[in-house]
Amino acid sequence: MILAMNLCAWAAAAVLALWMLWDMLKTNRAYSEAYLTSSAEGEIIDAEVGETAARR
Amino acid sequence: MTDVTTGQIAGAESAAPTSRRVALKRVLGPAHVWGLGVGIVLVGEFMGWNFAVGKGGAIAALTACWLAGILYTCVAMIDSEVTSTVAAAGGQYAQAKHIIGPLAAFNVGLYLVMAYTMLEVSNAIVTGDLIEAFVHNMGFVGDLDKRAFMALTIVFLSFLNYRGVLATLTLNYVITAIAFAAILVLFVAVKPWAPGETLKHSDLLTGLPYGGLGILAAMHFGLWYYLGIEGTTQAAEEVRSPARSLPLGTMTGMMTLLIAATLTWYVCSGLMPWEYLGQAVTPLYDAARLTGSGPLELLLFVGTLFATLASANGCINDASRAWFAMGRDRYMPVWFGAVHPRYHTPYRSIVFFVPIAILFAVSTPLDQTITLSILSGLLGYTIMALGVIIFRRKWPLGSISRGYVHPLHPLPAALLLLLCSVTYLAVFLGYGTQLLAMMAFYIAASAWFVLHRYKYCRRGDQFTMPWPRPKGY
Numbered sequence: 001m002i003l004a005m006n007l008c009a010w011a012a013a014a015v016l017a018l019w020m021l022w023d024m025l026k027t028n029r030a031y032s033e034a035y036l037t038s039s040a041e042g043e044i045i046d047a048e049v050g051e052t053a054a055r056r
Numbered sequence: 057m058t059d060v061t062t063g064q065i066a067g068a069e070s071a072a073p074t075s076r077r078v079a080l081k082r083v084l085g086p087a088h089v090w091g092l093g094v095g096i097v098l099v100g101e102f103m104g105w106n107f108a109v110g111k112g113g114a115i116a117a118l119t120a121c122w123l124a125g126i127l128y129t130c131v132a133m134i135d136s137e138v139t140s141t142v143a144a145a146g147g148q149y150a151q152a153k154h155i156i157g158p159l160a161a162f163n164v165g166l167y168l169v170m171a172y173t174m175l176e177v178s179n180a181i182v183t184g185d186l187i188e189a190f191v192h193n194m195g196f197v198g199d200l201d202k203r204a205f206m207a208l209t210i211v212f213l214s215f216l217n218y219r220g221v222l223a224t225l226t227l228n229y230v231i232t233a234i235a236f237a238a239i240l241v242l243f244v245a246v247k248p249w250a251p252g253e254t255l256k257h258s259d260l261l262t263g264l265p266y267g268g269l270g271i272l273a274a275m276h277f278g279l280w281y282y283l284g285i286e287g288t289t290q291a292a293e294e295v296r297s298p299a300r301s302l303p304l305g306t307m308t309g310m311m312t313l314l315i316a317a318t319l320t321w322y323v324c325s326g327l328m329p330w331e332y333l334g335q336a337v338t339p340l341y342d343a344a345r346l347t348g349s350g351p352l353e354l355l356l357f358v359g360t361l362f363a364t365l366a367s368a369n370g371c372i373n374d375a376s377r378a379w380f381a382m383g384r385d386r387y388m389p390v391w392f393g394a395v396h397p398r399y400h401t402p403y404r405s406i407v408f409f410v411p412i413a414i415l416f417a418v419s420t421p422l423d424q425t426i427t428l429s430i431l432s433g434l435l436g437y438t439i440m441a442l443g444v445i446i447f448r449r450k451w452p453l454g455s456i457s458r459g460y461v462h463p464l465h466p467l468p469a470a471l472l473l474l475l476c477s478v479t480y481l482a483v484f485l486g487y488g489t490q491l492l493a494m495m496a497f498y499i500a501a502s503a504w505f506v507l508h509r510y511k512y513c514r515r516g517d518q519f520t521m522p523w524p525r526p527k528g529y
Contacts (some may be wrong), residue, residue: 002198009204013211018216027396037076037392039384041520
């Protein structure tokens with residue numbers, strides 16, 4: 001039981017870490033560096049626009 | 057993804073022209089700010105504060121609790137005023153950049169990152185210890201690998217932060233409320249209205265075993281009750297109404313913590329002798345076990361677990377945003393200043409700290425990580441106190457719009473500086489080598505910034521707030 005818990009914890013951590021790494025690399029390739037680093041301090045996205053965009 | 061410049065929404069993911077920009081998303085309200093602030097800090101009631109008992113006894117820990125409460129009330133008031141005017145992702149980093157200058161801002165950014173990352177590491181260590189203790193108490197045989205659960209805690213919460221801020225902080229709000237409720241239930245369960253029945257203060261409180269020096273020494277860990285409440289400012293760029301939500305969330309959070317800290321001390325000091333309490337890893341969970349109530353033990357297991365998860369969650373949120381803000385300003389490589397086009401999170405900064413946090417969690421003792429966090433926080437509070445004095449001098453009341461004005465200036469700043477000085481002395485008494493090592497690290501980092509990094513910064517882009525020229529300039 002304890003062994004299974006240990007293995008599951010390591011496996012879950014590895015899966016999530018690899019997913020983040022994969023998504024990061026995919027995003028880095030899909031967009032230009034200028035766009036990804038284009039945010040400006042204090043800039044606003046209207047909340048409704050942001051929420052709508054996330055759902056599309 | 058959301059295009060800031062044209063307001064149009066792009067349906068397909070593709071490389072975007074440089075005239076369009078990406079940004080963090082404003083979706084948070086005062087409750088989320090309360091959840092972020094209290095969520096980061098409440099774990100301090102479930103672990104760590106009790107090391108103050110080991111330093112000076114239970115009475116010294118209570119004295120340190122209230123003195124630290126004064127310190128953090130000053131922090132909350134000062135922070136609320138400055139943040140209501142400087143609503144930027146870097147929080148105190150952005151404030152220092154605008155009010156003092158780039159070198160102070162660089163140092164404050166490092167303090168924030170170190171304080172929150174070490175707090176996150178402390179939370180992961182406690183999660184591993186807690187799960188191990190719970191599994192053994194349930195009668196399971198075998199050696200639980202704590203490192204697996206430390207790593208899982210860090211990675212899972214980083215994953216949540218990677219995917220978005222609203223769900224992450226809504227989760228924080230819920231689990232923080234449950235953790236706070238657990239403290240209240242434990243307080244009621246030990247029948248504080250019937251002294252001697254469950255709580256044995258008359259037998260267990262032994263005065264000051266190390267005299268007045270113990271109170272001084274206890275100040276070191278007294279900060280752990282409240283450390284992190286200033287983290288609410290990191291969400292400034294993601295709050296719908298910063299001028300209202302941030303002061304409201306921060307001040308109500310501070311009130312919640314004052315109550316929680318006092319209740320925690322009262323319950324634990326009435327159930328455990330100070331010699332044990334001063335070195336326990338999970339004092340509230342241990343207190344619940346001592347009541348002999350199975351449901352209470354389970355509730356405090358859940359409460360401790362939720363508190364550590366909420367805190368680690370908030371710390372990942374805050375540390376990544378501070379690092380992101382420094383990257384955006386080129387104080388760190390600009391690569392870290394990227395925002396995920398779909399999730400609107402500082403994804404590279406989030407991923408960057410995952411292996412660093414795991415390495416510290418599996419290799420560093422809990423009291424060391426707590427001390428690293430406290431020291432970095434103290435340095436930040438010192439700059440904060442100096443910063444608000446400069447802020448009021450350069451931009452007096454009436455010269456710019458402030459969402460909140462803290463009262464009795466400069467008394468809070470003076471008190472904050474005094475209490476920080478006392479705490480530096482307290483840390484030096486117990487962890488002098490660590491204090492000196494950290495000072496040396498920050499001095500070396502400052503030298504690197506001045507001599508090497510600052511030439512990459514776009515000096516004209518530093519000041520982003522729509523303020524008039526400072527008084528006297």
